[in-house]
Amino acid sequence: MKIGLRHIRYFLVLAEDLNFRRASEHLHISQPALTRTIQHLEAELHVTLFDRSQNFVRLTDAGRAFREGGQRVLNGVEATIDLTRRVSIGEAGALRVGYTDFAIADALPELLKQFHQRHPGITVRPHHGVTTAQLQQLRDDKLDIGFVTGPVRQPGFRSRVVQTDRPICIVPEGHRLASRSSVELAELADEDFVHGPTEAWAHFYDYLFPHCRKAGFQPRIVQEAFNSVGILGLVSCGMGITILTESIYDFATGGLVPLPISDIDDVMVTEAVWASENLRLPTQHFVDFLEQSDNH
Amino acid sequence: MKIGLRHIRYFLVLAEDLNFRRASEHLHISQPALTRTIQHLEAELHVTLFDRSQNFVRLTDAGRAFREGGQRVLNGVEATIDLTRRVSIGEAGALRVGYTDFAIADALPELLKQFHQRHPGITVRPHHGVTTAQLQQLRDDKLDIGFVTGPVRQPGFRSRVVQTDRPICIVPEGHRLASRSSVELAELADEDFVHGPTEAWAHFYDYLFPHCRKAGFQPRIVQEAFNSVGILGLVSCGMGITILTESIYDFATGGLVPLPISDIDDVMVTEAVWASENLRLPTQHFVDFLEQSDNH
DNA sequence: TTTTCATGATACCTTTTATGCATCAGAAAC
DNA sequence: GTTTCTGATGCATAAAAGGTATCATGAAAA
Numbered sequence: 001m002k003i004g005l006r007h008i009r010y011f012l013v014l015a016e017d018l019n020f021r022r023a024s025e026h027l028h029i030s031q032p033a034l035t036r037t038i039q040h041l042e043a044e045l046h047v048t049l050f051d052r053s054q055n056f057v058r059l060t061d062a063g064r065a066f067r068e069g070g071q072r073v074l075n076g077v078e079a080t081i082d083l084t085r086r087v088s089i090g091e092a093g094a095l096r097v098g099y100t101d102f103a104i105a106d107a108l109p110e111l112l113k114q115f116h117q118r119h120p121g122i123t124v125r126p127h128h129g130v131t132t133a134q135l136q137q138l139r140d141d142k143l144d145i146g147f148v149t150g151p152v153r154q155p156g157f158r159s160r161v162v163q164t165d166r167p168i169c170i171v172p173e174g175h176r177l178a179s180r181s182s183v184e185l186a187e188l189a190d191e192d193f194v195h196g197p198t199e200a201w202a203h204f205y206d207y208l209f210p211h212c213r214k215a216g217f218q219p220r221i222v223q224e225a226f227n228s229v230g231i232l233g234l235v236s237c238g239m240g241i242t243i244l245t246e247s248i249y250d251f252a253t254g255g256l257v258p259l260p261i262s263d264i265d266d267v268m269v270t271e272a273v274w275a276s277e278n279l280r281l282p283t284q285h286f287v288d289f290l291e292q293s294d295n296h
Numbered sequence: 297m298k299i300g301l302r303h304i305r306y307f308l309v310l311a312e313d314l315n316f317r318r319a320s321e322h323l324h325i326s327q328p329a330l331t332r333t334i335q336h337l338e339a340e341l342h343v344t345l346f347d348r349s350q351n352f353v354r355l356t357d358a359g360r361a362f363r364e365g366g367q368r369v370l371n372g373v374e375a376t377i378d379l380t381r382r383v384s385i386g387e388a389g390a391l392r393v394g395y396t397d398f399a400i401a402d403a404l405p406e407l408l409k410q411f412h413q414r415h416p417g418i419t420v421r422p423h424h425g426v427t428t429a430q431l432q433q434l435r436d437d438k439l440d441i442g443f444v445t446g447p448v449r450q451p452g453f454r455s456r457v458v459q460t461d462r463p464i465c466i467v468p469e470g471h472r473l474a475s476r477s478s479v480e481l482a483e484l485a486d487e488d489f490v491h492g493p494t495e496a497w498a499h500f501y502d503y504l505f506p507h508c509r510k511a512g513f514q515p516r517i518v519q520e521a522f523n524s525v526g527i528l529g530l531v532s533c534g535m536g537i538t539i540l541t542e543s544i545y546d547f548a549t550g551g552l553v554p555l556p557i558s559d560i561d562d563v564m565v566t567e568a569v570w571a572s573e574n575l576r577l578p579t580q581h582f583v584d585f586l587e588q589s590d591n592h
Numbered sequence: 593t594t595t596t597c598a599t600g601a602t603a604c605c606t607t608t609t610a611t612g613c614a615t616c617a618g619a620a621a622c
Numbered sequence: 623g624t625t626t627c628t629g630a631t632g633c634a635t636a637a638a639a640g641g642t643a644t645c646a647t648g649a650a651a652a
Contacts, residue, residue, distance in 0.1 A: 316600055317599075317600085328602075
């Protein structure tokens with residue numbers, strides 16, 4: 001016969017009462033049932049847990065050790081059951097959130113903070129990644145929500161704009177354009193550009209390159225960095241200029257000059273994306289939260 | 297019906313295999329028995345733990361939460377059973393050790409270190425206390441072993457000498473005796489003394505006062521401190537002189553002068569004391585350890 | 593398509609385990 | 623003494639767990 005939670009429950013009550021009859025009453029069972037359960041427990045452990053006589057019952061040292069461990073076990077069971085129930089109704093759980101440099105620099109922190117206030121039991125697990133990587137992770141069910149550079153128009157996904165950015169040109173101090181208050185795209189045609197890897201940053205280029213094309217040039221990318229911090233670093237080293245967003249520029253450490261681009265009218269959007277069906281409960285809560293956020 | 301460890305064990309195996317038939321084989325039970333156990337578990341929790349179809353079985357989010365908690369619970373049960381067994385054979389446990397200032401200043405640290413090497417599963421819980429307090433705690437079963445100022449000749453206790461100290465006189469720098477290389481007791485007759493409270497330090501006075509009486513005086517105690525550090529502090533402040541042991545003097549911070557007392561021949565003993573019967577296993581191990589330490 | 597195969601669920605019966613009742617034996621209180 | 627506690631034991635019953643046979647369903651094979 002194996003030890004079960006029943007043995008531990010009975011044992012703990014007896015260890016509290018130190019009296020078989022009273023303990024059996026607290027347990028709503030007969031005294032012989034309790035006696036035998038404790039006997040079985042001791043036989044299974046090969047350990048005497050109680051010193052008993054007709055006058056008194058008291059714990060042995062081993063009994064005290066078992067009481068501590070047994071109490072922890074029962075607490076663990078209760079906590080596990082409670083957590084499981086909470087997860088099943090979406091009150092607890094984990095939400096895997098992807099984000100780009102653009103998202104984390106502006107809308108995301110406040111959004112996650114508000115979501116946590118509304119659903120404190122749901123743990124947000126942030127995963128940094130470029131748009132293309134996030135979309136793939138969403139397809140592979142590695143991510144619940146992505147914050148990506150939009151617009152996303154893929155079958156099987158829904159999305160919602162959470163942030164818009166005006167692109168700005170960023171040049172190092174001392175650059176020939178550094179003293180200007182704004183620039184036109186065409187003026188950048190002969191500049192060296194620092195940007196991210198072509199495939200990874202595809203969605204950003206989808207937004208930027210058409211504007212350049214209209215202005216009559218294709219940006220000459222001379223250096224690639226793996227994220228926006230790296231890009232700004234290379235720009236401040238004088239390796240070239242770049243076009244990013246204002247919120248990204250706010251993270252720069254110095255040595256850089258931001259220039260509005262006068263002839264770009266539209267904005268770059270950052271969207272929350274999620275699968276259109278079979279949503280996990282935390283994901284559903286986040287989607288609901290996003291839609292409520294919009295409506296006021 | 298209540299959730300038991302059986303439900304958790306079966307659940308964990310199924311969560312691993314994700315196949316009722318294979319899991320039932322691993323558990324050495326029939327497939328219907330497993331199916332029903334999982335059904336009962338889910339009914340008791342009011343939670344669906346597995347998404348099942350004829351093609352596949354997979355965990356729900358709640359199932360994943362239950363798996364983590366359930367694994368922890370089983371590990372806890374196993375650890376508790378193991379610890380309980382180890383305590384029952386004396387391989388693990390706690391030993392409550394009392395000690396005086398004299399004991400901790402000399403023999404005790406090395407003794408406890410060696411004991412820990414021999415019985416790494418036994419946790420030593422040190423309790424500082426004067427001899428009288430320790431003897432009372434031993435009687436009240438609040439302590440397993442006392443390290444006290446001897447000799448102890450009380451019924452119901454056994455003891456063993458672990459340390460001997462020559463008393464020395466300690467005077468502040470600049471004292472009229474500070475430049476001497478040794479003193480005789482009688483020379484201290486008119487000095488002010490700093491010592492511990494009379495009742496608490498009874499055992500120490502039992503050793504010291506007869507010597508003074510033989511030298512023809514009763515020490516005039518003008519200041520009482522609660523421990524030897526306090527005594528040395530008051531001495532270095534010039535409140536008086538004291539008589540303690542060399543090992544205690546080693547802890548002094550400065551401003552003090554030690555003087556051998558030429559006409560005290562016998563030593564002050566520190567003994568380990570323990571009850572003579574009904575020893576807990578860790579206590580028995582410590583006693584055995586002490587006797588082995590003596591024999592080589 | 594039909595057939596075959598593997599899956600999990602159900603029905604029915606057996607075995608095992610847990611429980612209750614009645615009672616015993618020993619120590620303490622009266 | 624007698625009574626009154628204590629925990630332990632024997633026996634019968636109830637509840638839980640398990641096994642065998644079988645079903646329904648969907649995927650893969652023929």
